Amino acid sequence: MxxxxxxxxxxxxxxxxxxxxxxxxxxxxxxxxxxxxxxxxxxxxxxxWTDKLAAIDGITDYVAQKPAWLTQQHKPGSLPYEVTPSVGGDHNGAWQNCSGTVYDAPIATEHATHSLEHGAVWVTYRPGLDAGQVRKLADRVQGRDYTLMSPHDQLTSNVTVQAWGYQLAVDSADDARIDTFISAARVKAGPEQGAPCSGGNTATGTTPQQGGQQ
Incomplete structure (x- = not known):
């Protein structure tokens, strides 16, 4: 079995x-x-920093497009500028104080242009812009060396941001491109890097002040 x-x-x-x-x-x-x-x-x-600026949508690069405009002579009195607000060119001997200074009235282009030469970023806004928007712009500038801010009577957009040879126009203070521009251009864009921003002209008004620093 x-x-x-x-x-x-x-x-x-x-x-x-x-x-x-x-x-x-x-x-x-x-x-x-x-x-x-x-x-x-x-x-x-x-x-x-130049690549960072170039990557910003809507930026105008006058260094590449119009380098002949970016002259650096010191000249007295009122001067003509190819771009409004200015992004460079001849200017007065006194710069506009740009140690994070927020001006509540327009300033002389001839002094502000000298500040750009030192490496400052100039934030401008259209008069009558909503107070909350102005406050947001001021928060980016106040107390921050090599920046300054003022209203400007001849803007075609609500806000413009200028450095030596560069400009960005935007419609709102909430636009993140403003921060990118300031971060990339502040100090570095100026052909006279290291020149001071303190000790400059502090007066408002579009008529240049005579005398001052050279």
Whole structure:
């Protein structure tokens, strides 16, 4: 009589922890994304300031387009400018104080242009702009060396931002491009980097003040 073979136990595989695997996959993807963005952000931070300005949508680069306009002679009295507000050119011997100074009235272009030469960023806004908008602009400037701000009577947009050779026009103080512009251009755009912003003219009014620093 043949002996019966003992039944072999069925092999039952352990269930795969799909939920855990999926969780790890999500975490891995998220972590890789953070690392990737960090590398990208780092590469942006390392870019030259001129590249950062060039990447701003709507910016006008007069350094590239009209370099002949960006003369640097000291001349007295009222002077003509190719761009309103000015982005460079001959100017008075006295600069406009630009140690984070917020002016509540228009200032002389001839002094402000000298400030741009020193590396200042000049924020201008249309008179009558909503007070909340003006406050947001002032918060970017007040107490921040190599910046100044004033209303300007001849703007075609609500806000413009100027550095030596560069200009950006926007409709709102909430526009993030303003911050990008200031961060990239402040100090660095001026052909006389390191020249002071303190000790300049503090008077308002569009008529240039005679005398002052050279």
């Amino acid at each position: 043949a002996r019966k073979r003992a039944a072999r136990p069925l092999s039952v595989g352990r269930p795969r922890p799909w939920a855990t695997i999926a969780a790890f996959a999500v975490v891995g993807t998220f972590t890789a994304g953070i690392i990737g963005y960090g590398v990208y952000a780092s590469s942006l931070a390392d870019r030259p």
